[in-house]
Structure formats: structure tokens, C-alpha cells
Amino acid sequence: MYFDALAPTYDADFTATPLARALRGRVWARLDAVFAPEAALLELACGTGEDARHLAQRGVRVTATDQSAGMLAAARAKTAGLPVKLASLDLAAPALSPEIQAGAPYAGVLSNFGGLNALPRHRALAEFLAPLVPAGGRLVLVVMGRWCAWEIGWHLLHWQPRRAFRRLNARGSTSQAGGADFTVYYPSTAALQRDFAPHFQPARVWSLGLWLPPTYLEPLTRRRWFPFRLVAALDRRVPWPPLADHTVYEFVRRA
């Protein structure tokens, strides 16, 4: 799978950067507020297991899934000795495995940093999750949004109008990982909420990366002149999901 090639360097290239730490820290603060220790949580597209490790260190029982064997191997090494089960799961064709079934029912479902952007639609995923999450269970889904002010401004400034508006293409945008092309989709808030609506009630929508730039512009944030702390504080205090890089959707399982 195309993400396998990224797995060995994903943490050094992304997880360990000050930008990723600042953004992930805000997701963790929210997860810590809504999921009690001992809660069972299903993680989708877990990558190298950074969130699974954090949650498990607090006592949350995590079933962490990903399609990439390389990512799962990295997550296994990172979470050894913690209450984390790992399982292969392709979000495009979700199927119950013994590991996923064993962890159910789940008080929560997490997908951080764009795992759900692998899918053009989310109705089938919502159908898959519904029987695993009892009424009142919470989904926390961090999804790259359709309109990203930073991305539009940056690429227009560099005379790249097609890149500036690539997220608006309903057929998705082609990216590269490990020498292979793959398609990334950018759902609108209305489309995402419509797909989850039969089983999950929207509870909260917030943003990550309105003032902070998208993660591929991370080197910019390490320049001496970049006022990182000020911009990070603005990002926390002045959110506006419609124009941010990532939107965080929280849903509650309907009765």
C-alpha cells in the first residue's frame, strides 16, 4: 500500500515537528476531556500509533486500525506493553475482523489527520460503525476541509491557481506517496454530515489550521521570523472551520 513507504520516516517527517505537535496536542486535549480511562475506543487510519499510545497511557483501551502494514508495524512497536490491539482495516471496504469485534462496543471512534480523506463518500463507513457504537458514543473525526485559506492564498501568491483550488475537485486530488499516486477527497461539511446523519448526530465542529499553515508548509513555521506562538494561540482562540486546513467533526450515536 502506498503509505507503507512513508511509515519508517513518518514520525521524523511529521509527528515530531513543532507544527504537528501543536495540532495533535489540541486533539489530545479534547480526547482526554471526552474519553474516560477504561473507555474502549476504535481508531481508524491510526498511522504509526501516536494517538493510540497517548490514549493507552491514560488507560483507554484502544483498537487501532490502518490499511498499511508498514504503519501497523510501526504502531505495534510504539504501543508494545500498552492496552492497544492492532488490526488491518481498509476504510474503503470496511469489514469486521475478530480484533475489531473483540473490542466492541466502543465508547468512541477516532480518526486523526485525514484518514477519512481517503474516501469520496462516508455513508458505508457510517453504516459499518453504527452497530459497534452504542447510543451516546462519540466520534471524533479530523478531516481535511474543502476550502483552506492558507492553501488558496499560498498557491495564488505563487501563480498556481490549479493547486490553490484543487480541493474543490469532486473527483479528488492526486497526491504521491512512496512513488505511487493516490487520490485524496475533500468532503464538504454538508456532505460529511449527511453521510453520518442516519446514525450519528452532529455534536460539535471545530478547526485546526486556520491560522497555522497546512502541514506540508511546516518548514515555513520554523523560520526565525515566523511568530509560531502567536499564530498557534490565534489558531486555538479564533477558529473558523469553513476555511481551515482540518475540520474536527464530533458526532454522537443516536438512540
Ligand SMILES: C[S@@+](CC[C@H](N)C(=O)[O-])C[C@H]1O[C@@H](n2cnc3c(N)ncnc32)[C@H](O)[C@@H]1O
Ligand atoms: C496522514 S496519515 C494519518 C495517520 C494518523 N492518524 C496520525 O494522526 O498521524 C493517513 C493514514 O491513513 C491511512 N489510510 C489511507 N487510506 C486508507 C484506507 N483506505 N483505509 C485505512 N487506512 C488508510 C494511511 O495508511 C495512513 O496511516
